[in-house]
Amino acid sequence: MSVQLVRDLFGDLVRDALAWRPLPPLARLPLPARARRALPRAAGEALRRAPQAGVLALTVLLLVFHARSDVPQTERLVGGALALGAVLLALCLPVLAGWLLVAATAVSVFHPGGLAGPFPFADVTSWPRLLFYDSQQRPWAMAGLLVFAAVLALLALRLRLRAVVALWCLLVAVAVAGNGPLSVGAWVMALVSAPMPLTALVVTGLREARAEAASHAAATEEERARRLLLEERAVIARELHDVVAHHMSVVAIQAEAAPYRVQDPPPELAKAFADVRENAVAALAELRRVLGVVRAEPPSPYGPPGAGKEPDADPDADPDANPDADPDTAAGARGARELTGVRGDFGASGGVEAPQPTLAGLDALLAGVRAVGPYAAKTVTGEVRELPRGVELSAYRIVQEALSNAMRHAPGAEVGVELAYERDGLGLRVVNGPPLHPPSPSPGAGHGLTGMRERVGMLGGRLRTGPTGEGGYEVRGFLPCEGHLEPGTVPASPAAPVPGPGEERTDG
Structure with a gap:
């Protein structure tokens, strides 16, 4: 030595x-x-x-x-x-x-x-x-x-x-x-x-302590990022599973009831309907088994996705429970709670407590934004129609996350939400202006954008995010409807690699 x-x-x-x-x-x-x-x-x-x-x-x-x-x-x-x-x-x-x-x-x-x-x-x-x-x-x-x-x-x-x-x-x-x-x-x-070596000893100790703290912080942040990514994928899987399970249940029920709607159905037709019902039930069982495994994961020490965000209203003091409450106030409170990440879709036992949000709930979401402060406007073009549940749910969540990011990183800025109903899907754009005053420090690490990309990837769409020339930020995406996937794309699974920034084309 x-x-x-x-x-x-x-x-x-x-x-x-x-x-x-x-x-x-x-x-x-x-x-x-x-x-x-x-x-x-x-x-x-x-x-x-x-x-x-x-x-x-x-x-x-x-x-x-x-x-x-x-x-x-x-x-x-x-x-x-x-x-x-x-x-x-x-x-x-x-x-x-x-x-x-x-x-x-x-x-x-x-x-x-x-x-x-x-x-x-x-x-x-x-x-x-x-x-x-x-x-x-x-x-x-x-x-x-x-x-x-x-x-x-x-x-x-x-x-x-x-x-x-x-x-x-x-x-x-x-x-x-x-x-x-x-x-x-x-x-x-x-x-x-004598102060020379003593000072060096103290400085060395501080450097080592700082380096060790930085190493622990990096490891903690890496673990937190991994857990948040896994939990966000689990949330996406659960949300889409609820939509798929609903339709598979309808298929199974209709296949079982179809033979009784036809007088003296041929044996071949009865057998075909029986096979359809059997396959639908098997698929539904597999979906529920997978979801059971996901829900059986131990809870993260960092809390569920959206943890660390302070709700703007007490969930126990829901204005909806008051029949005399102002409708705009109630809508604003619901929107604010959704923006802050308080999810009411799943209960402690894993059962569905409330309907999945759709684009029909955007008005309440925008009312929540206006209740918090910035002006938010919605523009709709094209023929408004009911879209597949997965598309509406993903579009709602993307707009929700984009509005939350705008409120966090561009306080006071005007926000615009644009929906374009096209023949083969839904185009959406959320853009905010430059912040009116410096934002407060945010502990976020970009997981919201990752969640957006994964939602778009599961539907085979595309997403582009980035700053605008005026100093604001823009989120622009396209969600194809079933049967109208983007050329050369296939729906991505929850385990698909996370795309990088810029324009995203999910090629599976």
């Missing part, structure tokens, strides 16, 4: 001595969140460069101190070059700055050629001399102390802990070699430079 430590130190202090590592700007200003938001962008960028500005200001101050000191010109040039070089190099070459600091300490202790070093405190022989210099030496000593403290702080913040400890040991060793192990200069150097 000692051999490996020597190799690591060699790499840190020798091989990386000329590694170019510019001091980065502050990642985050140490100000309250409200103050950061109130700052103009230019002012914020300037404040993030405060460390670099501080080093440059210190350089100017050192030049003033050196100019006021009564030190010979040769010594001033040598000591000033070492001191200022260490400060400036700490901005981009921190390891080389550390070596210059050691060299400046050696000059201050050994005085090669009779030079006066930049750090007089490293060569004191008695405690009184540490605090009292004559008037000519005082500015020089103050400049040296400022340089030493500044470079120590920069190195402690920028280098690895082992490299910082090694440089500190070198500084103390130089002072001990020049003054003796029990001299005042050696003790002063050890005490003055």
Whole structure:
């Protein structure tokens, strides 16, 4: 292990001595969140460069101190070059700055050629001399102390802990070699430079804790994203299953009753109807078995899809329960609850408690949007007709999610919902304008758009999402009706890969 430590130190202090590592700007200003938001962008960028500005200001101050000191010109040039070089190099070459600091300490202790070093405190022989210099030496000593403290702080913040400890040991060793192990200069150097490894130890601990927290957060977010994706697919499967199960039940009932509607039906016809009923019942049983497996999954620790969103109204205080309630208020409350993700389609036992939403419920949904604040308009073109339940349900959910996203990410913006009834399907478009004020931070991770794409994929349609030229956002899609799938597409299963952003054409 000692051999490996020597190799690591060699790499840190020798091989990386000329590694170019510019001091980065502050990642985050140490100000309250409200103050950061109130700052103009230019002012914020300037404040993030405060460390670099501080080093440059210190350089100017050192030049003033050196100019006021009564030190010979040769010594001033040598000591000033070492001191200022260490400060400036700490901005981009921190390891080389550390070596210059050691060299400046050696000059201050050994005085090669009779030079006066930049750090007089490293060569004191008695405690009184540490605090009292004559008037000519005082500015020089103050400049040296400022340089030493500044470079120590920069190195402690920028280098690895082992490299910082090694440089500190070198500084103390130089002072001990020049003054003796029990001299005042050696003790002063050890005490003055002691904050360097201590600061590095604290910074290293904070970095490791931050990295570990980030790793846990990433793992948690990945698990949360996986669970939300699985649960969203399960919700889609359940919703479409209810539609399919209803139609299969109707088929089975009609196939069983059909032979009794014909007087003396031929045996072949009776057998055909019996086969139809048997296949319908078998298919219905398989659908229910699959749904039972899905519903038997243990609940996610993150809650059902839509968890984490605060409802705008108390579900227990439903205006619908009050016969004297204003119809617009009741519709607004229902729409607001649907926008916030409170689902009333399934009970705790898995039974259906309320009818599945259809496009007929869009007016209540838009009333909920208007109740919350922004103006929402609906435009319908084409011949309005009843569409397959799966198409209406998916269209309703896509519009619901798009409106929810608009309210969350573009507060106060106008929203438009456009429905185009075409011969072979339904076109829909939800567009919002630019936000009137900055949105609040949202913990969402894009699962709503994923759910939209999967709903469209299960019907073999297409979807396109993205910003508009006016600064808003647009969701545009097309849902084909049964028998009118897009050319080259087939309905996707819930386990189909999730398409990427942009225009989506689900090819299974």
